[in-house]
Amino acid sequence: MPSHSVDGFVREFLHELNTNQGVMLSRSSANDQYLALASTVKNYLMARWLETGRKTRDAKTKTVGYLSAEYLLGRQLDNALLATDLNEIATKGLALCGLDLATLREQEVEPGLGNGGLGRLAACFIDSLATMDVPCIGYGIRYEYGIFRQTFVEGRQVEQPDTWLALGAPWEFPHPEASVQVNFGGHTEKYVGADGRERTRWVPAWNVLGVPYNYMVPGYLNGRVNTLRLWSAQATKAFDLQIFNSGDYAQAVRAQTFAENISKVLYPEDSTPQGKELRLQQQYFFVACSLRDFIDQELEEDFDLHNLADRITYQLNDTHPVIAVPELMRLLIDEHDFSWDEAWEVTSKCFDYTCHTLLPEALEVWPTELLGRLLPRHMEIIYQINEQFLAEVREAFPGDEIRARRMSMIAEFPERGVRMAYLSTVASSKVNGVAELHSQLLRDKVLPDFSEMWPEKFTNVTNGVTPRRFVKLSNPKLSNLITDAIGPGWVTDLERLKELEPYADVPEFKVAFREVKAANKARLTALLKQRDGIDLPDGHLLDVMVKRLHEYKRQSLKLLHIVSLYEQVLSGKIAAADVTPRTVVFGAKAAPGYKMAKDTIHLINMVAAKVNSAPEIEGRLKIAFPANYNVTLAEKLIPAADLSEQISLAGMEASGTGNMKFALNGALTIGTDDGANVEIRRLVGDKHFFLFGMNEPQVAELGAKGYNPGDYYESNQQLKATLDLILSGHFSDGDPHLFDAVVYNLLNQDRFMALADFDSYVEAQGKVEERYADEEAWTRSAILNVARSGYFSSDRSMRDYLQRIWHTSPMI
């Protein structure tokens, strides 16, 4: 390992600049310098990475195989500097070279290989496992284009390709020599083996190569470096040659493109899978590579696969990787001579499933026609798993044929398809939801028949976030304040934030806490000015709603609140001077094909243009909507926030993790009784959380009774005035029909009941303003939010998985 001194660091850095980038310092670009810096830091991690691999292989303990189609990692440099404790040395070393670490940091384009919460959760989990010294390999896809870059043109979202690899990819290690072949299509054949047993052979029609790219996943100051292994698709030689020999060069090149398409782009749908063939190809591609990789590369050659579950436990991050179940069955039966029962015995011990949703349209169903065409052998295996399972159901509930039909993995309507959530549930040892309320609703509403049959299979693990990235890195000033008060142990033992509670009443601490918040606001102000040309006013309550744009998350409710305030000033119902100075910050990407979400973005931007320049408002109400919300922006926005908006319709947000990041950074939450908000409120205390809206049973009751949003419009004058102002064309440059789709959807359908919760929301915002007016009371609440949110560390989530699901422990 290079020496932990400024001189040693400088030598290493210049060496990397000269030999890797091939430039002298004086001629180097910022990108050269960033790449050389990344290589330097990697060199410090390398010995630990190799040692971790050796230690894990020797110990022959159980590894966690985290299977996830998405990893929303965020920038790597900062995290690597933190894990190696190199920040100070790098700062000084670079200064000796006349360079500024902060500038070089800004060069990094984050790998946006995920859509939102689900992908970010995977990134937090692998960070926590490394920090807790648990052997883990994260498996996923190396998308050439991650989540699109969002821009606004005249207020409308326009998507640009995310070219995150364009300027070099210093954090990855490709291993083409360890490539894996993946087959697709064709048909199956029966034949009789040498032992006289009937067997099945898959005769595929085409194949691609999976090339592994390894990424370091360093633990925090503990010497462990786990691996994230992402697969990239390439054309196989055989595929090429065959066509090449036919003399059609152009066709051969096209074939290459066809193969490489598989890992070309991340599907930008969050919560609403589109059922595209390429997506199923992606799913099978990465799990086939990952299973093969572990069995062939990680296990010793003579390993008896009957004991596979002793060495790996696969966590299915949603249903995206569940095709791994029939794939493992196929490997064991067709390639390793297992009988069906032996194979099922092993397979059913190897998998656990995390469900992330309650929205019916988010549950994946693959048409059997498509699945059977792409993966004929897997389709047969799924039918057989289903048959075996339904026999079990009929035995447990004799005569209840309706129940058996209901529980079948094969849906018959609207077309014949495989319900991937059912397959996941049947094949997994444990099924978990991601917050207490969600796990309960999962049992009661999404999979009630399954929880009745196997009550002990269902459990909860409430999500968490890594305190390394979302406090220590993103909020250094708060981190220093905390460490000065209670010592540094909280970074890996977040419950120790409890020790801050008494400081909520210490005047000097409260002053220092406010100074931190003010400095974070100043940092954000500078960033938004430079990044987006946005001017954030001083001294405003910073009210932040950042998350994917989705109707169930109800950005439109937040918008109605703003328009309502504006309308009241405009019509003279309240004086501008009586409005609490407030800046609302939105950050949100909409799936490119989700019209309602894109219209909502357009409307927010149009309202912003109008409100921000309205003289009547006297600058007391501002809307800022920086484009391209991502992890890098989150790290700057969240530490600056006063108020966290978590306003989904109760029963719709499985957990949320943004809500946890805000509480940990001293924002107060205004939120519904939904997802992990329930637990946040319980822990921080009712007084320090602004609850509003219907709870889940009330939502269900209103839905059953028949919800009519028009009733709320007619009976609430302020709501009516607010919607009428939008309908009048006030925000749409004279075109009164521009936002008809959004407004009439609210008036006629309002699936997520924004109008029903409007009154309660506005009232709760009044309480926010009251508290905010009392600086001391607000600060006290904010400090208590920090002190009482230690539970939401992803280290705790991992401990729960280890105990309740994986039955393994950190390495000694």
Ligand SMILES: *Cc1c(COP(=O)(O)O)cnc(C)c1O
């Ligand atoms: C944490 C995070 C999310 C998830 O936010 P929710 O409010 O829980 O939906 C989405 N995107 C990014 C960039 C994040 O950091």
